[in-house]
Amino acid sequence: MRGSDSGRPIMVALDLLGRRWALRILWELHQAPAGFRELQRRCERMSASVLTTRLEELQASRLVAQEDGGYHLTELGAELVAVLLPLNAWSKRWAEADISTAK
Amino acid sequence: MRGSDSGRPIMVALDLLGRRWALRILWELHQAPAGFRELQRRCERMSASVLTTRLEELQASRLVAQEDGGYHLTELGAELVAVLLPLNAWSKRWAEADISTAK
DNA sequence: TATGATGCTTCGGAAATCGAAGCGCAAGGA
DNA sequence: TCCTTGCGCTTCGATTTCCGAAGCATCATA
Numbered sequence: 001m002r003g004s005d006s007g008r009p010i011m012v013a014l015d016l017l018g019r020r021w022a023l024r025i026l027w028e029l030h031q032a033p034a035g036f037r038e039l040q041r042r043c044e045r046m047s048a049s050v051l052t053t054r055l056e057e058l059q060a061s062r063l064v065a066q067e068d069g070g071y072h073l074t075e076l077g078a079e080l081v082a083v084l085l086p087l088n089a090w091s092k093r094w095a096e097a098d099i100s101t102a103k
Numbered sequence: 104m105r106g107s108d109s110g111r112p113i114m115v116a117l118d119l120l121g122r123r124w125a126l127r128i129l130w131e132l133h134q135a136p137a138g139f140r141e142l143q144r145r146c147e148r149m150s151a152s153v154l155t156t157r158l159e160e161l162q163a164s165r166l167v168a169q170e171d172g173g174y175h176l177t178e179l180g181a182e183l184v185a186v187l188l189p190l191n192a193w194s195k196r197w198a199e200a201d202i203s204t205a206k
Numbered sequence: 207t208a209t210g211a212t213g214c215t216t217c218g219g220a221a222a223t224c225g226a227a228g229c230g231c232a233a234g235g236a
Numbered sequence: 237t238c239c240t241t242g243c244g245c246t247t248c249g250a251t252t253t254c255c256g257a258a259g260c261a262t263c264a265t266a
Contacts, residue, residue: 009198010191014126020222020254023117036213047255052214062200069212076197083189088113090186094179095112097165123223123253139244150224155245172243 016061021046021054023084026073029064030081033072119164124149124157126187129176132167133184136175 017023021043028034028042040051055071058064063077073081120126124146131137131145143154158174161167166180176184 009194010130011127013190013194013197014130018121018123018126020121023121024114027113027117035211037211045256047257048214049216049256050254053253061197076200079196080190080193083193084187086186087116087183090183091112091116093182094116094164097179138242140242148225150226151245152225152247153223156222 016057019054019057021050022058025051025054025058026063026077026081027084029071029073030078033070035070039071119160122157122160124153125161128154128157128161129166129180129184130187132174132176133181136173138173142174 017026024043025039028039031042034042036048036051036055040046040048043051055064055066058077059066062074063080064071065074120129127146127149128142131142134145137145139151139154139158143149143151146154158167158169161180162169165177166183167174168177169175
């Protein structure tokens with residue numbers, strides 16, 4: 001895995017999360033568990049092939065698990081999203097700064 | 104920008120941060136400001152063309168600024184990374200869980 | 207029986223990323 | 237003055253990733 005040669009877990013994490021849709025998938029699964037197609041719908045109809053790939057990676061990383069015909073966060077995954085939750089508040093401030101400085 | 108049509112800032116943020124090297128660049132600039140080539144070196148020699156693109160995007164998003172021949176986080180960027188700091192602790196727990204459950 | 211939903215897989219084309227090379231500039235030494 | 241070094245990029249061809257539409261097998265409902 002890219003970034004893994006550094007031996008620093010944070011680099012591995014930043015790499016994994018820096019793949020298209022990865023963060024979004026975790027975020028959506030935190031809102032509520034979902035099946036494949038529902039997840040796809042929630043993520044602005046992302047392509048099924050990429051969703052398959054990301055779900056494989058996230059499962060291999062033990063952040064997501066599949067059960068009862070649906071995907072959900074593992075405990076590790078939930079802890080991760082919990083850490084990321086303040087992003088929501090930050091992004092609102094960010095958007096407001098956008099408006100106030102927009103040309 | 105992808106995700107922007109939702110009107111939800113968090114989606115825009117998750118999209119921006121979910122691009123290759125974006126998170127890493129912010130992380131590195133938080134450790135210390137850096138020039139182009141140094142940044143490239145710190146990010147495992149990422150390709151110069153992508154670094155140019157990411158820096159443009161991050162500057163357009165007002166997370167990074169250029170000054171005195173070097174790149175550094177803006178206040179918004181610093182706030183973002185501050186929010187992300189707990190990722191470091193989480194990633195260590197994650198890595199440990201990896202070891203303890205490795206086959 | 208057929209109709210729709212689900213979890214995918216396949217495939218061709220578009221876009222993003224990579225890696226190596228090179229350019230113009232500035233500073234420092236010999 | 238020439239030479240080297242480091243700098244911030246840019247260019248370009250090759251590879252990888254992503255997209256989007258289609259299709260398939262399965263199950264539930266009508």
